[in-house]
Amino acid sequence: NAGVTQTPKFQVLKTGQSMTLQCAQDMNHNSMYWYRQDPGMGLRLIYYSASEGTTDKGEVPNGYNVSRLNKREFSLRLESAAPSQTSVYFCASSVESNTEAFFGQGTRLTVV
Amino acid sequence: AQKITQTQPGMFVQEKEAVTLDCTYDTSDPSYGLFWYKQPSSGEMIFLIYQGSYDQQNATEGRYSLNFQKARKSANLVISASQLGDSAMYFCAMREARWSSASKIIFGSGTRLSIRP
Numbered sequence: 564n565a566g567v568t569q570t571p572k573f574q575v576l577k578t579g580q581s582m583t584l585q586c587a588q589d590m591n592h593n594s595m596y597w598y599r600q601d602p603g604m605g606l607r608l609i610y611y612s613a614s615e616g617t618t619d620k621g622e623v624p625n626g627y628n629v630s631r632l633n634k635r636e637f638s639l640r641l642e643s644a645a646p647s648q649t650s651v652y653f654c655a656s657s658v659e660s661n662t663e664a665f666f667g668q669g670t671r672l673t674v675v
Numbered sequence: 676a677q678k679i680t681q682t683q684p685g686m687f688v689q690e691k692e693a694v695t696l697d698c699t700y701d702t703s704d705p706s707y708g709l710f711w712y713k714q715p716s717s718g719e720m721i722f723l724i725y726q727g728s729y730d731q732q733n734a735t736e737g738r739y740s741l742n743f744q745k746a747r748k749s750a751n752l753v754i755s756a757s758q759l760g761d762s763a764m765y766f767c768a769m770r771e772a773r774w775s776s777a778s779k780i781i782f783g784s785g786t787r788l789s790i791r792p
Contacts, residue, residue, distance in 0.1 A: 596780065605681075605766055605784040606720075621779060653720065657780070663710055664768075664780050666720035 565589050569654050569667035576644040576674045584639040584670050586654030594657045595637035596621075596664060597629060599650040606653060612637055644674045677702050679769050681783035688757050689791050695742070696752040696786045698767030706772040709750040710780070711741065714764040723765075726750060728772075754788075762790045 570585045588595065593614050598606040598621075608621030610629040618629050626648060628640045637656075641648060651671050655664040678701040688694045700709065711723040726734045726741045734741045742751040754761055767783040 594778075598782075606782040608779055608781055611779050619779070622781065651718070655720075655780075662708075663722040663725055665722075669718055 567654055567656055567665050567667035569652075569670050571670060572668065573671050574673070576641075576672065578645060578674060580644050581640065581642050582644065583641075584652055584654075584672075585636070586638065586667060587636045588654075588656040588665070589635065590656060590665065591634070592656035592658050592665075593634070594664075595631065596655040596657075597627075597637070597639045598653045598655065599623065599648075600653060600669075601650050609639065609652075641672075644672075646674045648672065649674045677769055677771055677779070677781050679767050679781055679783035681767055681786050683786045684784075685787040685789070687789050687791055690759060691756055693753060693755045694757050694761075694788065696754075696765050696767075696788065698750045698752065698783060700748050700750060700767070700769050702748075702769065702771055704771040708770045708772060709741070709743070710768040710770070711739070711750075711752045712766045712768060712782075713761075714766065714785075716763070720766075724752065757790050759790050759792060762788060764788075 567588045596611045597609040600606050607623045612618045612631040630638045651669045654667040657664040680699045707728045709726045713721045724736045724739045726743045738755045740753045764785045766785045770780045
């Protein structure tokens with residue numbers, strides 16, 4: 564079972580570069596989420612999506628854009644990376660009910 | 676607004692002892708769910724246990740139980756007979772149940788649990 568797959572697993576960017584983090588789930592879930600986790604801290608919600616074509620801001624959306632391409636895929640884009648965006652990024656998905664979210668393995672992003 | 680608070684940044688517990696990790700929450704929605712996740716040093720997020728706001732009984736999953744006190748807005752995780760493999764970060768999370776639209780899941784800052792042999 565693939566579950567939630569994130570690519571890439573590691574990335575180093577220079578300040579000002581752009582990149583897209585990819586996330587795909589094969590569990591037919593409607594809801595998808597992007598979180599960031601800074602060292603020694605909890606997960607903060609960047610954006611989330613209830614369904615294809617809909618996205619909503621989370622706690623820390625500034626500097627990010629998202630696309631819900633279809634039901635399976637939810638991408639996160641950094642248009643102009645900054646050192647403050649150095650973090651581990653997690654994608655997650657869940658059904659529209661009170662069930663747990665399933666997480667990808669994370670993308671470790673360093674901006675120098 | 677949703678809020679999750681974990682007031683214990685770190686805890687040390689002797690192996691085989693029980694441990695309680697604190698979590699308090701705030702929401703104006705009468706329908707919500709509470710979750711606990713474990714994050715070992717390898718970094719993956721592992722779901723442990725879930726409690727719904729309308730559930731009459733406290734949730735249990737093996738050695739994990741959730742001490743749900745609705746009036747106090749607390750959802751503490753209890754781990755019985757702790758093991759060395761329980762050493763990890765533990766996160767409390769909450770989801771407001773809005774059935775007609777996306778409901779976001781937010782996390783607390785976490786508690787780092789260390790089990791001493």
